[in-house]
Each structure stands twice: as C-alpha cells, then as structure tokens.
Amino acid sequence: MNSQPLDFVPASEFKQRAADAVADDHLRKSFRGAMDFLIGKRAAQFPDAAALESQRSLAEHIRKYSLARLPELLEQLERKLTDNGVQVHWAETGEEACAIIVGIAQRHSTKLMVKGKSMVSEEVELNHAMADAGIDALESDMGEYIVQLDGEKPSHIIMPAIHKTKQQIARLFADKVPGAGYTESVDELIGIGRAVLREKFMSAEVGLSGVNFAVAETGTLCLVENEGNGRMCTTVPEVHIAITGIEKVVDKLDHVPPLFGLLTRSATGQAITTYFNMISGPRKPGEKDGPGEMHLVLVDNGRTQAYSDEQLRSTLQCIRCGACMNHCPVYTRIGGHAYGTTYPGPIGEIISPHMLGLNATHVLPTASSLCGACGEVCPVRIPIPELLVRLREEAQHDARPGHAPLRGQGAAKSRLVDAVWSGWAALYTRPALYRAFGWLATRFRALTPPMQGGWTVSRTPMKPAARTLHELMAARRKR
Amino acid sequence: MSARDNILRRLRAAPQGEAPLAPDVPAFYAAVNASAPPSTRASRIELFCEKMAFWRGEVVRVRRANWPQELRQICVEKGVRSLLHGEASVHAEALKAAGIAGLKPYDRPLGEWKKELFEDTDAGFTSTRGGIAETGTLIVWPDASEPRLMSLVPPIHFALLDADQLHDTLFDAMHAQRWSDGMPTNALLVSGPSKTADIQVTLAYGAHGPKELVVLLLVNEEEMQ
16 A cells, blocks of 8 residues: 655746646647547537526625624634534644644554545545654545545545546556456446455544535534545544535535535536535444544635635635636646645635645746636636735735735845836837837847747747838828 | 645735625526426436436436346346345335346445456446436435445446436426535535547547446336337
C-alpha cells in the first residue's frame, strides 16, 4: 500500500509545468476527449435555456442567503448535530484539522482509515499527516484509489484519474496490486479495485468522508456519489469523521433539491447520482450498523478571508461541480496537475489565493483568457472572470483603502511595471510630450528591438506604424 | 480564544450589505409544476420505470396478493442462494410464507458477522419509503429492523416500492413525507446499481455496492400490463 507522502507541487512553477503539459500530446488528447464528453453530457441536461437560468437564479439566491447568515447557520448546525450525538470540531488551518483527525484516529488505535472522496482532505494534506502518525489513509473512490496507488494527486475534482489511460491503469494494477494480472477490461479492473477495497472497508477502524451540503435545520450531512464507497466509509467502520469547509452549510432541507439537481447535471450531466446519502447521526441503540461514533470537522483555511470582502465572498458560493474547469480552454490544454494546487481550473484560481496566499499563487489568476465560459456555466453564478481580474489587481497593488490586505497582498508588484505605467500616464496627460513621442516612435521605428521580452515568446514583435493616427487623420482631412 | 470563536468572530466582523430575503423554494417548484400538465398515477409509474431502466435498474410490476412468490421466482432465476431481510420488518412473515430459499435475517450487530455479510450473502431485500418519478429514484429509510448495509453490501438489492408512494420530484417527496420534522440517522436516495466512470470515462457497474438493483413495483391489477 502507498503510504508515501505525495510530493507537494509549488504553484510558483506553474508556467514551466503548463509549458510541459502543452507539449504532451497524449495528456492533451485525454483531457480534450474527456472535457468534450462532459460538456456534451451537461448540455443535454439543460435543453431549455430559460429554465436553466431560473434554476441558476434560485441556486445563486440560496447560496447567497446561506452565506449572509453563515455564522448563525454554523451555530445552528453545531447545535443540531450535537443533539443528534455528533461531535463537532472547528479548525482555523489545515494543520489544526489534521491534528484533530489524527487525534481521533489515535484514540481508537487506528491502523487503517478508509476515505471517501473529499477535496477538503486533499486541501489540508491529511494523507501526509496520517502517514506521519503511522496510520494508513486509503482512498476508496476508484479514481482516487488509482491516483494514490501511483503516488499522484487528482487532476480533476470530480474525475481524479482522468489523465490516465486504461492501459496505464492495467499496468499499474498488475505491478502494484498483489495477485492481480494484466487486463485492459474496464469491468475487470473495477472488479480488482472492488475486491481489494471491500477487504479494507471491513478492517478499517475509521472512515472519513467529505460533505456536499450540511443542513442546519435538521443537522444532516449530505453526500453525493455513484460508487457506494462513500456509504461504505460512513457506515462500516466504528468511527466516521466528516470534514468540510465552513461554507457548505444551508439553512433548510428545502434548499437541497435545487442545489443537488444543478450539481449532478453540471458536473457529469447526470440527472441524479446513484446515491444521495443523508446522515444525521451515529447509530442509535437497537440499530445494528452504522458508526458508533461520529465527528464533523469544520475547516476555515482561508475561507474567512474570502468572506470578509463582499465581492470575494461569492467565491464561497461554489458547490464544487467542476463545470468551470470542464469548459475552460486553459484547463483543457494544461490539465489539472499543472496548477500545482488542490483545486485546479478557474475555481482553483480564485479560491487558492485565500488558502495559500498570493505569494504562492499570484500567477494562477493570470492563467485565463477571460473568455467568460466559466462564469457562464457556473450553476450558482459566481462571477469568476470578475474575481480573476480583482485578484490580479490585488496581486499587483496595495490593498484598497478601507480593505484589510489579503494574505500575500501585492506579491506580484514590480518596480519596472510600475515605472512603465507612470511613464505612460505622464505621456498621455501631456499633449506636447505625447506628440513628440509619437513622432519619434514612428520615425525611428526601424530601431524597435526584435526581442520584446514575454511578448515575443509566442508572438511576432510589435512595431509602430510609419505615421501616427493623428498624422493620418490630418492628411485625410486635407484631401 | 478557541478556533470556533476566532472563526465566528471573523465571520461576524465581515461587512454585510442588505440581507437577502429567504429563497421561496416552494413557489419555484409550484411555478414549474404549473407550467406542465399535471402528473397522474399512470404517468408517474411510466416515468419512474423509464428513468429507472436508464440507470440499469430492473423494474418488475407485482401484485399485492402474491409479490413474495414473484420474488421467490426471481431469486430462483438469478441463482440467489441467500437473501438477507429485515428481522422484524413488516415483510418478514410474508417472505417466510412464500418459501424463499436461504432467507437470512439481519438479526445481529454488524460486528458479529461482518465477514459473512460481505462474503457470503447473495442478495438483500428492503422496503422503501417511496420513489421519485422525475429521476427514477428510490427513497430508502434504514432503521433498526432494516439496517443501512442491506441495500449496499450484497451484490443484488431487491427493493419493494408501492406505486401509491411515487412522487413527482425530490422536493414533492420531502414535503409530502414531512422530512424536516425529523430525519433518521441515515436516509438514502438510490438510483440504480452502484457504478463508476473513473477509468477512461467508461461506465462500469458494481463499483463498490450492488451490481444489480431489482425494484418490485406494487401496482393494481389493471396496471400489470
């Protein structure tokens, strides 16, 4: 089993990784094919554009309403869950979240923890912390299991092993799963995974899961899945630990159907997933299965920073469907690993700066052509392009007056860029100077350097025209 | 200051514009329903069967009078040697009376027979609390007599669904059954057998849960087709 810590990829080397990914034909083909498939499946679920817009309006309203009442809803959720027999923990950072979970696991002398799919557990690097404590943390979602077996990280939040071909997975299983032969049959490969993981569900002391929606009204944690591994992790082991970001709470059960309907349709083009698992507490006396002990870990990890600004707060409306990455021309070309962060693609570009600081992530919001596709498909209408522009600005400048600086505020500030802009402003506000500059630039255009830094890496050099626009217009008027 | 206090303090310190009104979800669904012809029992049955078939769930229409005999027949056809059922469930007697071979009650805590449940149980039979026509979905409500794993661990899941309990949408079912009055420790929506598309987007069934889902749909004589 793989208990080696996975390598953490620094976001700062993004450009090199992106260049490598673009040069990898096979990777590009995998992503293009898979993304086209998902785009088509989603489109088929929304034949009526007007109906989709009214669903998006409702979903956006529900998320904005939930966020506006977030502190009360979190307290209500905690109260309800506590009444139901669930222990609720709060963590300001990823390290705190890991320490809480390691602590619970150690109290139960845990050797093996089985995990259902949880992006928050990836975000806080839980598997590292468990490995350091000598506890195996085994991913049980098929895609996550494959990726972990190969010592990698997920490349897509919904389809973690999308970058691998079945031949690669066949080789991987034959090499790493004891007793498994080489087969390229997808049914047989899934059968191998099923058999290995069923053993693990039986022996694990602790099961870990994420949360898709937490309902404050009833103290209910909702999990969305197709495979059934989430149900295994939350039902078979004696202890169930759920981990989630603080933004996942909604007020009423009523608010779940509109969000759930949009989540699965936007994510994989399914009207519903095989399982929708609603958990409201550990087993009661007389019940014969289900965990005897249940915990919820509520994680901040930078979310309160996004929350403290009314524009950036909309980042937290996200229900993690992945539609923004499926439709992103940059993501489709470079794949999920190039970003170096847990959440890739457009949503990763706007959430990662809050989790990791702009020092490590200021390049990510620039990985967009601002084509707007992400904002157009977002089921909860997060204005992703606007947030990308805002974060670019925050990376280049000091905080706006009256705003607290973001973590890593101004990390991409450059004296050279500042000087160029100041010079440009001086030129533009002084007509005599501007005309003189225009005259010089056009008359001496032969002297423009052929290499112009970043511009000429993939473009032809810029060269001024032979005459300025002013001169051309004046000449035309004379005629 | 605890982590909890710090998080709540930061959230409360954030500027709040005008508080949005509570979303009127019932009005949204009322408007959606008003724009389509009203559903009938027949249309709900038809839609449910179509959608469940799309998820690769089998639907068998059965009569109130003899569904246990039908189940016995299907078990024979599928070669089921052991059928797990709820020990004190309302259907336990009917299953026994039908003479289904290899009946096995879930009568002990999981810890006492985990291995047998996982490795030596061919099928599980559960009741359902209703169904959802729009998506072809079963509402499964585990309790002390029908524990959670009955619908998950055995390779075949048989589920009894009364056509009287078919609702148009999840929202309708939630309201008609008054879920917000109190949720059980675990409640489930099940739409077809377990599946995955994690290897090269190729669909495969029986990922971790049942490989087959068979719905016994209780209908009236004239609906038997």
